[in-house]
Amino acid sequence: MARGKLTTVSQDPVSQDPVSQDPMSQEQLSQDQPFERTHFVEEVGLMFETVGLPRMSGRLFGALLISNPPYQSNRDLAEMLQASKGSISTMTRLLMQIGLIERVSFSGDRRDYFQIKPQAWAHMTKQRMTQITAFRHLAEQGLKLLADEPPKLTSRLQEMYDIHAFLERELPLLDQRWAQEQAQELHHS
């Protein structure tokens, strides 16, 4: 199966972290504040549901937010989350498509590992933009349907059009400002 571009790193992941040996399991969620960690993972799952994503994808993401090391294999995630490998496979693919996680591999280890993509949330803005453009376009369609009608009938669509056109203009600028703040943070560090 053709893979996305893999990031290959030379260090051996397993030997870096004794907890992940033999094997990575529920131990990790349990290491301290076990209840709080499991609760956090479930909360992220519920939060993902509110934005229309499957709960399991959120739980997976939540696990990767707090896992040590910050990358886990399919099997690791299945054990941590008490889920089937098939479900993990489907959800990791979804999160990669969205741009929230990426696959990494290590020389001498044939397992795939998944980690949160740097600047992942910025990628979410791209999807938000796609949505806004789609709404703006729908408003245009609606305005065409009501061509020649008085403003009393078209104002609802005009408002939908105007606000989405405004966001289409402004959100990329906000993105740039965010990127600049990030760059300044790096300079300060």
Add this chain to the structure above:
Amino acid sequence: MARGKLTTVSQDPVSQDPVSQDPMSQEQLSQDQPFERTHFVEEVGLMFETVGLPRMSGRLFGALLISNPPYQSNRDLAEMLQASKGSISTMTRLLMQIGLIERVSFSGDRRDYFQIKPQAWAHMTKQRMTQITAFRHLAEQGLKLLADEPPKLTSRLQEMYDIHAFLERELPLLDQRWAQEQAQELHHS
């Protein structure tokens, strides 16, 4: 049952528009470009699904975007959308809770009518803000769980925190800019 605050308008809605008489029906979607109108309504339905709302709520909203008059009763909507009154009742309540539509009544007419709320999309921003705050809060929880851990482990959560804190600061300002543009539009008109 206690109702939300009702807007009561003195003009009689039915006598204003012959198409809505005896009765409001599929005729309205059919009046011109019948296929395009139905298609538009379905597209809005699908779009609402992408943001996690029921398809029927989107179809209802789409119908109200292009209906003439721009307010319709439960029964009108049920006929236009070929849906049950129960479904319309549930979906109108949902859209009112979200802040996208409102209920209006007319003296001498005991039917309730629903119309798109002016500045409806601005209300959507409130919900977006609630979501952002929830994500920022979750990131804080995660950072607490990883207190005393090195940046290698906390950077994922720090980035999630930083971008949501940034949006929490900036989106209200964007909202204000939008409101100012609207005010200027009104002055120009």
Add this chain to the structure above:
DNA sequence: TAGTCTGTTCAGTACGTACTAAACATTTAG
């Protein structure tokens, strides 16, 4: 070559959502 390990795919299914139609409650008209 056979066995093992890993992740993917697929058939099957549990579960939740969202719809219908009927019953109901309220209001108004005859």
Add this chain to the structure above:
DNA sequence: CTAAATGTTTAGTACGTACTGAACAGACTA
């Protein structure tokens, strides 16, 4: 008082989603 009109509520159910577990494919090791 009864009938009609309107919208709400509820029980029932169709349907789609998202999960499991088994089968599978590929790669590696002994």
